[in-house]
Amino acid sequence: MENASKALIIVGSVLIALMVIGALVLMFSNLSSYQQFSDVNVKDEQIVEFNKQFETYNRPDVRGSDLFTLCNKIVDYNRRKSEVGFDKDEGQAIKFQPMSITIKFVSQDNLLKFTYDNEIRLFDGILKNYSFELKEENSNKFESSISNKISILEANTEYGGKAGLANLAAGIGNLFFSNPSSATSLQKTKAEELYFKNTKNTKTFYEINNNSNIKNDICSYYEYIQFKRGHFKCTKAEYSSQTGRILSLEFEFTGKIE
16 A cells, blocks of 8 residues: 555656646747747848838939938948948848849930030939949949039039039029020129129129030039939839848939929
């Protein structure tokens, strides 16, 4: 009888031990599942937050000035987080896929809408088939090419700096004439006064109109301002099938400038 009691106690102890072990295994399994679920949630939240900063541009009324900012964002991401980043940047370890952006002007007629006299200056040499594509790169060739030209103009004291240039571009219709000899005395005086007011340099109407450097510079700045005021619509947004992160955005000029 005593042996039977001991046997029952041993069996009971074994069962309790097995139950405890089973409970611990179940608990660790649940903890592991919870951790995996939590990791997935965190990852999804990170993807949503990442995409949000670029999806704000996925709309039909993006300004040219916004595209300057977006290009810089994409290049900065590519350099710091993607596989095309520099050697010491975080991207070389993370190796996310780099992003791309395409800006389409569609036609010659659309490009000419940014100009004053139907001569393209600012975008000359940086477009291919009326488009610019920044494809998986770590430098912003679009913004830097334009900014280099604009920085030189704004630093030129001949035009009264940035403010003077902006005013000259805004009043460009009073400065330059397709046929200067047909301008009236009032128009000539107005052009000379506008130029002097902003540059503090005295030039005659014909010196202003016949100087190709002056005309090219002010017309280039006018083109720059018009581009910043131009409206573009996002026509395509592509996402990575592996990470869910946004990979590319495509924009098209709507023909609207305001």
